[in-house]
Amino acid sequence: MTMTVRDFRAIDAEAVAAARQAAFPYLVTTPRTVVWESENAPVEQHYRLLVAEADGQVVGACEMGVFHDSGEAGLAFANTTVNAGARGRGAGSALVTAAEEYLSGLGTAKIFAWTLDEPGSVTFAERRGYRRSRCSRVQRLDLTTADLPPLGAGGAPDGVELRTAADFADDPRPLYEADAECTEDEPGDVDTTRLPYAEWLALSWGHPALDRELTSVAVVDGTVASYSVAHTDGGGRYWSGMTGTLRAFRGRGLAKLTKNDSLRRARSAGCREAFTGNDGDNGPMLAVNKWFGYEPAATEWRYVRELSA
Incomplete structure (x- = not known):
């Protein structure tokens, strides 16, 4: 078998999407999103997508880059997927070696990588000198059978207006401000700074998987108070991109309200499966998702390697 590692080309999109879906079947991944992410990454991220080609067939891929929005310099990511067969x-070793060489040349001090909690993946990471860090709990809800709680006769409590992201098409800045505050409170192993509005527009608002009609927003006295982002793949899969409530409005059940509204919209639109991922220490959202009836689907571990070691 002849193995070659090379840069991604648009013609590889279907094969790369298939490799990602094989490794992480719950993610919203399509050929379109693969191409879009490759073409629209910020210059400062130094994003690169490599593919492993065996006997003329793309069998795996690795996306890499630096955390350009982190307050700590020298942090990078490299996420590798290889077809099961x-x-x-x-292929995996060739991709990771190439990624480490590339990122090392950018002055990287640490590389973070997501790994499924399965023996083969864990052993592969640890043999290459990566150590385990935080975990993410992936959960699944069968929308065809889910007993979603009623929204109430009025759809929302008094003083709360339920809207969608599509209603903010002319001016999405209120959603940006809410997302920026909520993202600051997300637990994680890489601290990030607030994205500039223009970059948020390009990366979040303009992402091809974002379904604005299914993204629900709770507005209180004219202020965006809570939201639940919906990503869809057009094939029945729904991924919760983010559910957040501004600090001043927490404790009022608004996260449940917006997520409930979004899930109901998704089911009406033909989505059959809903997935979400939460940091293992994010107790409030884990509790919310359990309340909805989500069940465990997978565990991912973030592994980190210090290149100086």
């Missing part, structure tokens, strides 16, 4: 033949 091609594992154990060197």
Whole structure:
């Protein structure tokens, strides 16, 4: 078998999407999102997508770049996926080696990588000198059978207006301000700074998987108080991109309200499966998702390698 590692080309999008879906079947990944992410990454991120080609067939991929929005310099990411039938033949090692060489050349001090909690993936990471960090709990809700709680006769409590992201098409800045505050409170192993509005417009508002009609927003006295972002793949899969409530409005059940409204919209639109991922220490959202009836689907671990070591 002849193994080649090279840069991604648009013609590879379908194969890369298939590799990602094989490794992480709950994510909203399509050929379109693969191409879009490759073409629209910020220059400062130094994003690069490599593919492993075996005997003329793309069997795996690795996306990499630096956390340009982190307050700590020298942090990077490299996430590798290989088709199930091609594992154990060197594709993963070739991709990770190439990624480490590239990121090292950018002055990277630490590389973060997501790994499924399964023996093969964990062993692969630890043998390469990566150590375990935080975990993410992936959960699944069957929308065809889910008993979603009623929204109430009025749809929302007094003083709360339920809207969608599509209603903010002319001026999405209120959603940006809410997202910026809520993201600051998200637990994680990489602290990030607030994205400039223009960059948020490009990366979040303009993402092809974002479904604005299914993204629900709770407005209180004219202020965006809570929201639940919906990403869809057009094939029945729904991913919760983010559910957040501004600090001044927490404790009022608005996260449940917006997520409930979004899930109901998704089911009406033909979505059959809803997935979400939460940091293992994010107790409030884990409790919210359990309340909805989500069940465990997978555990991911963030692994980190210090290049100086």
